[in-house]
Amino acid sequence: MPRKSRGMKERNYVLKRRFQHRIALLFPSTYEASLSSLGYQIIYYYLNSFSDVFAERVISGEGEPVSIETNTPLGKFDLILATAHYELDYEEIVSSLLKAGIEPFAEKRNWPPLILGGPVITANPSPMAKIADAFFLGEFEASGDSFVNSLSHLNRGEKEEFLESFSDVRGALTLFKRRREIARVSDLDSAFFPIAQLQNEDVEPVWGRSFMLETARGCGRGCLFCLEAAVSGPRRERSINKMKKMIEEGLEENGVSKVTFFSLSFFDSSAGDELLNALIDMGIEGSIPSVRADAINEERARMIREIGQKTVAIAPETGKEGLRERIGKRISDERILEAARALAKYGLSVKLYYMFGLPGEEKDDLDAIASQVAEIKSMMGKKGKVKVSANPFIPKPLTPMWKQGMMPLDELRRRAKYIKDKLRGIAEVEIYDPRIAWKQYEININGEDAYKLIIEGALKKVRSDANW
Numbered sequence: 001m002p003r004k005s006r007g008m009k010e011r012n013y014v015l016k017r018r019f020q021h022r023i024a025l026l027f028p029s030t031y032e033a034s035l036s037s038l039g040y041q042i043i044y045y046y047l048n049s050f051s052d053v054f055a056e057r058v059i060s061g062e063g064e065p066v067s068i069e070t071n072t073p074l075g076k077f078d079l080i081l082a083t084a085h086y087e088l089d090y091e092e093i094v095s096s097l098l099k100a101g102i103e104p105f106a107e108k109r110n111w112p113p114l115i116l117g118g119p120v121i122t123a124n125p126s127p128m129a130k131i132a133d134a135f136f137l138g139e140f141e142a143s144g145d146s147f148v149n150s151l152s153h154l155n156r157g158e159k160e161e162f163l164e165s166f167s168d169v170r171g172a173l174t175l176f177k178r179r180r181e182i183a184r185v186s187d188l189d190s191a192f193f194p195i196a197q198l199q200n201e202d203v204e205p206v207w208g209r210s211f212m213l214e215t216a217r218g219c220g221r222g223c224l225f226c227l228e229a230a231v232s233g234p235r236r237e238r239s240i241n242k243m244k245k246m247i248e249e250g251l252e253e254n255g256v257s258k259v260t261f262f263s264l265s266f267f268d269s270s271a272g273d274e275l276l277n278a279l280i281d282m283g284i285e286g287s288i289p290s291v292r293a294d295a296i297n298e299e300r301a302r303m304i305r306e307i308g309q310k311t312v313a314i315a316p317e318t319g320k321e322g323l324r325e326r327i328g329k330r331i332s333d334e335r336i337l338e339a340a341r342a343l344a345k346y347g348l349s350v351k352l353y354y355m356f357g358l359p360g361e362e363k364d365d366l367d368a369i370a371s372q373v374a375e376i377k378s379m380m381g382k383k384g385k386v387k388v389s390a391n392p393f394i395p396k397p398l399t400p401m402w403k404q405g406m407m408p409l410d411e412l413r414r415r416a417k418y419i420k421d422k423l424r425g426i427a428e429v430e431i432y433d434p435r436i437a438w439k440q441y442e443i444n445i446n447g448e449d450a451y452k453l454i455i456e457g458a459l460k461k462v463r464s465d466a467n468w
């Protein structure tokens with residue numbers, strides 16, 4: 001039954017009267033983003049599947065940090081779990097602590113304990129070492145049962161006892177256990193997955209209102225810059241029969257008529273084509289946020305069109321094949337054009353993702369971005385649009401390109417302007433601010449000392465939050 005939460009028309013949210021442990025799931029972004037975060041929802045429903053645990057959502061970017069479910073202030077929880085997706089989430093997390101009157105430094109904080117997880121933490125927890133009491137590395141549901149067992153030691157004022165018990169959880173990183181191990185689910189079919197998901201009648205998530213289905217985890221392609229592939233480990237797939245059943249139940253439980261597929265490279269799944277055919281047979285809409293260019297052919301472009309998707313995002317990363325090869329993304333220029341041709345044939349628009357500031361990148365490489373975009377644009381004709389997103393290369397810990405360093409900020413700015421000028425009149429282009437990209441890199445290279453940057457950024461956020 002749909003239930004309406006205070007002030008918002010939500011479906012499938014959880015309320016409990018009797019429970020033993022009240023946990024805040026702190027989301028370091030907006031409410032809209034939380035609706036599209038499958039990982040956040042997996043933790044929410046997983047924890048709430050235990051009768052003695054009540055996990056509530058607290059959204060950081062929205063004034064006073066109180067829970068959506070019961071308006072409970074962040075400081076009143078027994079434990080705070082937060083997930084960071086990129087380095088600037090750290091400032092959001094700390095600003096929420098400050099706004100809630102919670103001591104940001106773990107050593108001085110008595111209560112509540114703060115445990116951090118997420119892909120950037122799995123890659124490099126050091127920047128938050130002075131702020132978090134402990135970390136969780138990897139996939140939460142892989143260790144969920146032992147995490148819930150550790151809660152039996154969660155008593156107000158006895159933080160050390162709890163952290164000692166939490167140390168036994170696979171994936172935990174604490175003062176009591178400094179050996180890093182990443183918790184991973186071995187079989188997706190038997191892993192926990194929420195069929196009922198948060199839906200809001202008034203708020204449209206990024207991918208549209210839909211049932212989110214994760215088809216696979218991990219990516220075996222080994223692009224040398226890719227953080228997602230580095231932290232998500234070996235590729236694991238959900239079986240087609242299981243997914244078909246989940247789709248039927250998911251559409252019903254969520255009152256939607258669309259499925260959004262999550263995976264790092266959708267058509268790498270053996271079930272990819274069959275899933276799209278199943279959607280077409282059922283007359284259901286679908287959306288595939290992540291596709292490799294070399295997986296697109298005419299037949300797949302037709303299926304993508306038939307499930308109602310209008311734009312396909314592909315990531316050539318570079319304009320020239322040689323540089324693309326050197327960063328481990330082995331897709332030829334011709335294959336990228338072939339993919340664009342197939343999409344154009346079915347009137348699909350395309351969003352192209354490029355990086356700039358890569359090691360060894362020359363002017364020719366940047367010129368080639370403009371000529372590749374122009375060629376794709378000319379294929380699209382009047383029906384399909386072309387948009388470009390250009391992002392500075394940010395080396396990420398755990399990836400093979402981490403040690404290659406980042407291009408100086410001034411040079412990145414110069415290259416960003418060059419790309420923008422070259423693409424003027426060809427395609428709409430968004431450029432990720434090189435200053436923000438550098439901030440992400442600085443947080444990682446500063447190790448434990450990064451807390452200074454994080455606290456400074458968090459204080460600025462608190463001061464500028466007009467709603468608070």
Ligand code: SF4
Pocket residue numbers: 219220221222223226227228229264265292329
């Ligand atoms: S960039 Fe894409 S294809 Fe390459 S490793 Fe990452 S997820 Fe896989």
